[in-house]
Amino acid sequence: MAVVKVANKSIDVARHLIPKARAASTSALIAQTASSPNMPPGFTAKVGRLETFILPEKVSGSVSDKAIADAMIGAWRRDGILQIGMSKSQQRLYQAANAASRRFFAQPHASKQACVDDMSYSGYIASGEEITDGIADYSEIFTVTKDLPHTDQRVAQGWPCHGPCPWLDQDMKAIMSNYMDDLAVSGEKLLQLIEMGLDVPTGSLTRYTKDGWHHMRVLRFPQNNRTNGKGKKGRGIGSHTDYGLLVIAAQDDVGGLFVRPPHENEQFSNWEKSSAGLRENEAGWVYVPPVDGTFTVFPGDMMQYMTNNLLQSTPHKVGLNVRERFAFAYFHEPNFRSVVRPLPGYNAGQSPIEGIHYGTHFTNMFLRNYPDRVTTARLREEGRYQLLGLEELRDDDGVL
Numbered sequence: 001m002a003v004v005k006v007a008n009k010s011i012d013v014a015r016h017l018i019p020k021a022r023a024a025s026t027s028a029l030i031a032q033t034a035s036s037p038n039m040p041p042g043f044t045a046k047v048g049r050l051e052t053f054i055l056p057e058k059v060s061g062s063v064s065d066k067a068i069a070d071a072m073i074g075a076w077r078r079d080g081i082l083q084i085g086m087s088k089s090q091q092r093l094y095q096a097a098n099a100a101s102r103r104f105f106a107q108p109h110a111s112k113q114a115c116v117d118d119m120s121y122s123g124y125i126a127s128g129e130e131i132t133d134g135i136a137d138y139s140e141i142f143t144v145t146k147d148l149p150h151t152d153q154r155v156a157q158g159w160p161c162h163g164p165c166p167w168l169d170q171d172m173k174a175i176m177s178n179y180m181d182d183l184a185v186s187g188e189k190l191l192q193l194i195e196m197g198l199d200v201p202t203g204s205l206t207r208y209t210k211d212g213w214h215h216m217r218v219l220r221f222p223q224n225n226r227t228n229g230k231g232k233k234g235r236g237i238g239s240h241t242d243y244g245l246l247v248i249a250a251q252d253d254v255g256g257l258f259v260r261p262p263h264e265n266e267q268f269s270n271w272e273k274s275s276a277g278l279r280e281n282e283a284g285w286v287y288v289p290p291v292d293g294t295f296t297v298f299p300g301d302m303m304q305y306m307t308n309n310l311l312q313s314t315p316h317k318v319g320l321n322v323r324e325r326f327a328f329a330y331f332h333e334p335n336f337r338s339v340v341r342p343l344p345g346y347n348a349g350q351s352p353i354e355g356i357h358y359g360t361h362f363t364n365m366f367l368r369n370y371p372d373r374v375t376t377a378r379l380r381e382e383g384r385y386q387l388l389g390l391e392e393l394r395d396d397d398g399v400l
C-alpha cells in the first residue's frame, strides 16, 4: 500500500514521498485484476490499493498542508476514494463504536424495532427495509441524525427530518456521539485541505458546515447465506452515491465495499436524477479491501455540484460476504438550511443555477429510500414537506 505520511514531516520528505506514492498506487490499481481472498463471492472487480494520508494536527495553510491537499485532490480524481490513517485515539473510538454496534445488532428484533422515531429518520432500519433503485437491501442499519429533543424549536415547528435519535440506551448514545464528534473534527480538516487543493478562499466550504447536518449510518451486513429472501442475492446495498460533502467510512476485516472511480464520459447528477442502481452490474468497479487503522474518504453529491464535477460523488455498492460484516459511514454535511452554490472559480453555470437547498436534497433522498417508514408517512400526512420552502429553513447566503 502506498502511504503518504506528510504530516509533521519536513517538506523535503513530503516532496520526496508524494510522487513515488502516487505512481505506485496508480500502477497497483491498474495491475491488480485478480480477486482478493476476502472479496465477496460472485463479484468481479479490480482490487484497489488506495493512497493513505495522515491528517495534520491542525490545518495551518503551510506548504506541507498544500502538498497533502494537492495529493488528496489527485487521489480522488483518479481513484474516487482515499484512506486516512486513524490516530491512536481514533482507533480506540472506532473500536468502542464497533463493539457498541455489535451489541446493538445482537439485541432481539423487538428491542431494535422499538428504536424508531417518527419525526426523524434516526434509528433502526431492518434488513430488507431500505430500498435502492426499487430493490430491497440486506443491510441492517442504525441511522444517527442530529439528536434533537421535542423541545427543540425546529422539532416543535415540525421541520422535516428533525427529531430525537432513539438510542438503545445511554451507553450507545455516548459511544456513538463521541465517535461522530471526533469525525466532525477530521471532516473540517478535510474540507480545509480541499479548499487549499482547489485554490479557493479559506472558508469557501466550511462556511456551510456550521452546525452541519452531520449524520451516520451504523451498518451490519448478514452473512451471504443467512438472508431473509427479500432482496437480491449477494447484494448488501445497491449502487448509489451519497448526498453531501464527504463520506468518512470505517469497516471491519471482512470486506464488502466496492467503488466506481471516475470514468471518462460517465457522470451522475444524483440531485437531478437518481444515480441509484446505475452501472451496478457493469465492469469498472474497484473492491476496497479492509486496511486496519484507516478510514476511507470519498466525495458526495454536494461536493460534485460545488466543484463543477472536478470532485465527483463516488458511486459505491456493498456485497455480502461469507461472514457477517460491520461498518460505519459518517457523512460530513452542510447545515440543513444551507443553499450551497458552486465554489469560486468552479461556477460554470451548472444546474441548478440557483443553488441546492441541502435540507431539501436530504429529505428527498430519505423519502426515496424509505417510502414505507413511519417518518415518511407522518411527514406526508402533516404536509410538512412544504416547510422546506420557508425562508426560516433556508440560508441563501451560505453564511450562518
Ligand SMILES: [Fe+2]
Pocket: 240, 241, 242, 316, 329
Ligand atoms: Fe452510501
